[in-house]
Amino acid sequence: GAGVSQSPSNKVTEKGKDVELRCDPISGHTALYWYRQSLGQGLEFLIYFQGNSAPDKSGLPSDRFSAERTGGSVSTLTIQRTQQEDSAVYLCASSWGQGAGELFFGEGSRLTVL
Amino acid sequence: GEDVEQSLFLSVREGDSSVINCTYTDSSSTYLYWYKQEPGAGLQLLTYIFSNMDMKQDQRLTVLLNKKDKHLSLRIADTQTGDSAIYFCAEIGNSGNTPLVFGKGTRLSVIA
Numbered sequence: 561g562a563g564v565s566q567s568p569s570n571k572v573t574e575k576g577k578d579v580e581l582r583c584d585p586i587s588g589h590t591a592l593y594w595y596r597q598s599l600g601q602g603l604e605f606l607i608y609f610q611g612n613s614a615p616d617k618s619g620l621p622s623d624r625f626s627a628e629r630t631g632g633s634v635s636t637l638t639i640q641r642t643q644q645e646d647s648a649v650y651l652c653a654s655s656w657g658q659g660a661g662e663l664f665f666g667e668g669s670r671l672t673v674l
Numbered sequence: 675g676e677d678v679e680q681s682l683f684l685s686v687r688e689g690d691s692s693v694i695n696c697t698y699t700d701s702s703s704t705y706l707y708w709y710k711q712e713p714g715a716g717l718q719l720l721t722y723i724f725s726n727m728d729m730k731q732d733q734r735l736t737v738l739l740n741k742k743d744k745h746l747s748l749r750i751a752d753t754q755t756g757d758s759a760i761y762f763c764a765e766i767g768n769s770g771n772t773p774l775v776f777g778k779g780t781r782l783s784v785i786a
Contacts, residue, residue: 564716593773593774595776601778602762602776602777602778602779603717603762603776603778603779605773605774605775605776608773616773651716651717653716653717661705661707661719661722661764661766661774662707662719662722663717663719663774665716665717665718666716667714667715667716668716
């Protein structure tokens with residue numbers, strides 16, 4: 561497709577389980593970003609990739625969160641041993657390069673931890 | 675560190691003007707952005723302004739930048755029900771290596 565694609569769009573899981581969220585960026589975009597959107601918290605930066613490397617992991621909330629990107633394309637955000645406070649919408653965005661201001665966002669993956 | 679502040683809610687009547695305000699802390703910001711998020715969707719870039727400008731107009735949208743006060747505003751003229759959304763202010767620093775820093779977003783409700 562032409563836009564950023566995220567899956568699953570909705571995920572309900574039990575506390576303690578692991579989840580994987582996938583992002584397929586726009587073809588040719590070298591930078592990829594993960595943000596988290598919670599009620600009342602706005603957009604919280606998690607991590608970004610330039611190519612396959614992640615220069616800035618400062619936003620990952622805990623060591624239960626990890627992300628990888630392979631082939632300069634698809635990225636996976638993994639949350640281990642999910643907690644209720646992990647419930648949020650996880651948004652992925654891509655851009656032509658690092659430092660670009662125009663980010664193209666996917667529709668997000670809504671995670672609910674019971 | 676960089677910080678961007680916005681009020682959380684704004685309610686206006688259809689046909690009136692809406693003004694959404696934002697303050698930021700990074701004086702080295704080169705560009706400032708407004709993104710729009712419609713219900714159930716991701717964010718879309720609405721408009722942006724370069725830091726050496728103080729105003730930019732684009733159809734119903736007017737962006738005003740006061741660098742001295744680090745204040746950015748977005749004015750929507752003749753607000754329509756389709757403008758109901760969350761509006762995010764964002765900045766990018768001078769280094770060009772940091773990702774966008776977003777405010778918490780202002781939820782605009784347009785009453786018919």
